[in-house]
Amino acid sequence: MEEKVLIKFRNIIKEFDGTIVLKGINLDIYENEFVTLLGPSGCGKTTLLRILGGFLEADEGAVIFDNEDIKELPPYKRELNTVFQKYALFPHMNVYDNIAFGLKIKKMSKDVIDQKVLRMLKLIGLEGFENKNVTTLSGGQQQRIAIARALVNEPKVLLLDEPLGALDLKLRKEMQYELKRIQQEVGITFIYVTHDQEEALTMSDKIVIMKSGEIQQVGTPQEIYNEPVNKYVANFIGESNVISGTMIEDYKVKFDDQIFDCVDFGFKPNEKVDIVIRPEDIDIVPLEQGKITGEVLSVLFKGVWNEAMVETVPGTTVKVNMNVIKNHDVESEYSDERISANDFYVDIEEVASLDDNDIIARADAQAWKESDDSYTSISKIEHNLEEKLGEYTVTFQTASGLTVSRKIIVVDQKFVKNEKANEAVSAFNFFKTVDEIKESVALDTDLKTWANAIGWKLSNEDEAVDIYVDYDFDPENIQEGIYQVTFSTEGRELKVHTTDYVEEGQEVGLTFEVEDIHVMEKMGF
Template sequence: MDQEKKKIIQFKNIVKKFDDQIILKGIDLDIYENEFVTLLGPSGCGKTTLLRILGGFLEPDKGEVIVDGKDISKLPPYKRELNTVFQKYALFPNMNVFDNIAFGLKIKKMSKDVIEQKVMKMLKLIGLEGYENKDVTLMSGGQQQRVAIARALVNEPSVLLLDEPLSALDLKLRKEMQYELKRIQQEVGITFIFVTHDQEEALTMSDKIVVMKEGEIQQVGTPQDIYNEPVNRYVARFIGESNIIPGRMIHDKLVRFDDHNFECVDVGYKENELVDVIIRPEDIDIVPEGQGKMSGTVESVLFKGVHYEVMVETVPGTHVTVNMHVNKVGANVKEEGDVRISANDFYLDIEDMKDWDDSDLIARADAQAWSKETDEYFPIQKVDTDLKDEIGEYEITFHTVNGLSITRRVWVVDQKVVENKKANEAVSAFNFFKTVDEIKESMALDTDLKTWANAQGWKLDDENETVDLSVDYNFDPEHIKEGIYKVTFWTTGREFKIHTTDFVEEGKEVGLTFFPEDIHIMEKMGF
């Protein structure tokens, strides 16, 4: 299909940095005429930056932007045959609908008759006939958005750029506008490049979806390609709902996951290669226990209008609970002149004693020193401790500039490990000490809690294979006070999400079945 169509835009090795942070990491992408292309990804993935480079509002640090065979990287926005519709529609509040749409044509000094014909044609296209004299500030969000699109289209650009233009609308209006935009694009027959973080929007409207992550393209394809054959776990999670299971390709057309071998249709992987397996919720059928390819317990049943969303646990999860001791503000800080130093008491596992060095002890105590005036950090220059390779309580002293030091306690313990043989996994975590401030100031509390508790999960048959942990707690980090709080680290076990029109009872033991072609194999990816 692409061979018949004309290539209208080429991004060649586009690199963009802001403050030494690389936002786009060498983007290569071809866009063809009359395509509805969606750049899809979470905030910060680089999709809007790429759009702004195409529009001429940003210059790439490296690479070429080629439109109709010409490099336009150095052209200002007004000389590019592109128009942009922004998230905030930027309509002129002192002009009525007609004058807003006609603005670009008046700048081009077109005759009044031609302007009137073009504006009236646009009003018909966007379904706002009779609104030409209306005050744009009195219009609904959806109507304003249509006017913004008409103002861009009336200039007859070869490409229309749309930067999250539906995000300000309510859900019902958003859905209507998705179909409306697709209709307008098909009717005017030009290329639309649309930026969104909404997967459903992308699937509904696009001819081609470009999935982005951290400044790189993960996959380019039709909505069907991306949904049915995601290249990796990231794309699968971002597009539609998925059951993603770690697995191993025994050989072509045979994959192993959850301690069972399953026939599949995928080929081209190495023997015993570690992979991710995806099975969509609508591709799994619930059958009587003993009649499926696997069995499990119905954990929850949610009615979603058209279908039930059923969660079936096939492998139980594993969890460990620890105590978080929260001290009052400043309890772990010492200061002298301009210098402050802080550190926490902490626990160590007797098993890990042989591998610890000063940097590990500094990290476990979260020891740091800084200037009271400038907040500039100073290094911890020395660590003194009577720590021994024996269970017991010890002291540890951290030293920084000015001879300022702080002493804390370390408990060496025989750390409890929770094993789950059915799930082939184990988890462990330590009690730990924090202050009210440290909890409140954490930017990523779940991650910090795992670090502070040294929480870990691993496979029993291969200690080098880690298991992802989630975190549960019942305190409000914004309003936490001194005290002892329970924090639980847990593996999700294996739960399958199933979409079915048949009701099934919670707590029931059931079988699950699916076909070889319902199993999609993806390469493992690192995050």
């Protein structure tokens, strides 16, 4: 028998105060499904639920309920009920009267009301509680009363907006199973909103992953967990190892400078991708049996298994000295013109290729008028630079004749080589003034530029490697002195769930099956 589509969201757009919170949502929900809208705070899941409930109106789009456009239908005429995180029970009424409230509004007979209320009490496991004061009940019991009050009206759909959020962990887990049991027994559609991935995986027939007002993926819990469409979904559902790689061709993916067989296809040749391998799908084996190898950085006991962090690709690190010197602008005697420059280091192998523009950039040489901060050009450069180790003088001059002289220090620059990571990193000591650091608007980028920090693949010097920067000074309160700046590449750590005993510092092999490698499209941000 073909499933019936009960609810259709078509191009739903909603804006609040100039911010679009729903960006053209299209979604089908079937009869008798338990559907969970899952995502972080602010992703739009509650807004979508409230539009369905009639508490908000979409700016654009349509909501089709049982083949009827319900845009103009007020909430009380829609065949659905809502259970909120705050149960909103009537404290002056007992359990019976709370559940019966909607039925009394409809002016049903007492016999019918009795039958329906008692059936609901049996359904939620609270038989004999009809005369109890709701304020004396536990949070879990109050939650069940709120659900019974909504279900007794026999809606086609029950909307649940984070209804378990106020419960403690143990009770919340119990109520997850209870909610699923109730949904299966009453046989109606439940639409559940949460940011808790465990709740979604435990209860749902279908999960809708949302991010920033858009749907990222729709699927069963198994599909979402085993076949996430991108890095966001992989990280949001379950624990993941997400690795950047390249899809060489169908069924062949490359990461960590190795090519692995996989089950994925349909990507462009050499397309940049993300790969996810779940921690429970990685096995620790003897070193010589591993598809990849690494060092155990930490081990945490998690009860029936251990969580091991294994560094498979060590990062490459270079530390340099940033010499912070006093401000040393040179001022003209005849005008408000100023000029400044810094000493700088250069590798002996680069000397022959340096031109005037390179020297200006490396020295951060500049000239300007103090009155309006307008730049003036540096028209002449003189130096005695040779392809020999040592210190050389360079003089920068403006058209008006204002000059400043600094040092070029030629060194045999060493670089750090990382054979396992197939990469190398190089960076120079450098000189900067207090003001130059304070006035930087993109300090991380400027530090890399000032230190001429670069990374590259050993197997291909033309292939760049991303460099990250770290420092422990406060740029707003920097003073003269020498500060250490660290440039490094990102290593790789894999999380492994294992019942094997491993020790920190141990070298281990890691292996996984072909089907455990899941290739995803690279996600744009």
